[in-house]
Amino acid sequence: ETGVTQSPTHLIKTRGQQVTLRCSSQSGHNTVSWYQQALGQGPQFIFQYYREEENGRGNFPPRFSGLQFPNYSSELNVNALELDDSALYLCASSNRERANNEQFFGPGTRLTVL
Amino acid sequence: AQSVTQLGSHVSVSEGALVLLRCNYSSSVPPYLFWYVQYPNQGLQLLLKYTSAATLVKGINGFEAEFKKSETSFHLTKPSAHMSDAAEYFCAVSPFSGGYNKLIFGAGTRLAVHP
Numbered sequence: 485e486t487g488v489t490q491s492p493t494h495l496i497k498t499r500g501q502q503v504t505l506r507c508s509s510q511s512g513h514n515t516v517s518w519y520q521q522a523l524g525q526g527p528q529f530i531f532q533y534y535r536e537e538e539n540g541r542g543n544f545p546p547r548f549s550g551l552q553f554p555n556y557s558s559e560l561n562v563n564a565l566e567l568d569d570s571a572l573y574l575c576a577s578s579n580r581e582r583a584n585n586e587q588f589f590g591p592g593t594r595l596t597v598l
Numbered sequence: 599a600q601s602v603t604q605l606g607s608h609v610s611v612s613e614g615a616l617v618l619l620r621c622n623y624s625s626s627v628p629p630y631l632f633w634y635v636q637y638p639n640q641g642l643q644l645l646l647k648y649t650s651a652a653t654l655v656k657g658i659n660g661f662e663a664e665f666k667k668s669e670t671s672f673h674l675t676k677p678s679a680h681m682s683d684a685a686e687y688f689c690a691v692s693p694f695s696g697g698y699n700k701l702i703f704g705a706g707t708r709l710a711v712h713p
Contacts, residue, residue: 525706532700589634592640592641
């Protein structure tokens with residue numbers, strides 16, 4: 485069983501640029517959640533995708549957007565990057581039809597905004 | 599609104615000593631509760647979870663946690679610390695809301711284990 489994978493592992497951008505982060509969900513999972521983990525903090529929920537539609541959103545501005553594809557992989561897009569967007573971005577996949585809906589995390593993408 | 603408070607951002611123990619990491623939650627309904635571990639430059643790994651079955655939950659690597667509704671706590675313990683336990687630990691709550699399960703994390707506790 486393949487686990488959750490994310491790409492790239494590291495990324496450096498400058499303020500104002502746009503970035504796309506990618507996530508492949510674990511086999512058998514249909515739900516992808518994205519989290520932002522700033523340095524020294526716990527992860528913060530950005531949004532969740534289920535069957536290609538956004539299905540819940542945290543307190544993040546609209547310049548954070550996403551997609552989910554028919555194979556349940558997902559992208560996180562961030563426009564007009566700000567310095568505070570520097571963080572570890574974590575993707576987690578799960579199966580919404582399972583009772584406890586456990587989320588499995590990928591290794592993350594470290595984004596640095598200069 | 600649900601929230602999680604982890605008491606102590608840093609905990610230091612000797613190898614072989616008891617590990618106790620504290621977590622208190624706020625939730626209007628019985629929640630799902632989780633403990634995750636994060637090693638440097640890695641993602642999160644689930645240690646254990648409470649899903650309204652037994653109140654004492656056993657996880658991987660010898661860790662366990664007890665759900666105490668009266669104290670709204672879910673503290674993580676391990677009888678004997680090992681050097682490999684040094685990592686960041688996160689408590690999380692998953693509320694029943696809106697038909698989806700986002701995780702709400704605490705700020706984390708960094709565990710140091712010294713010889």
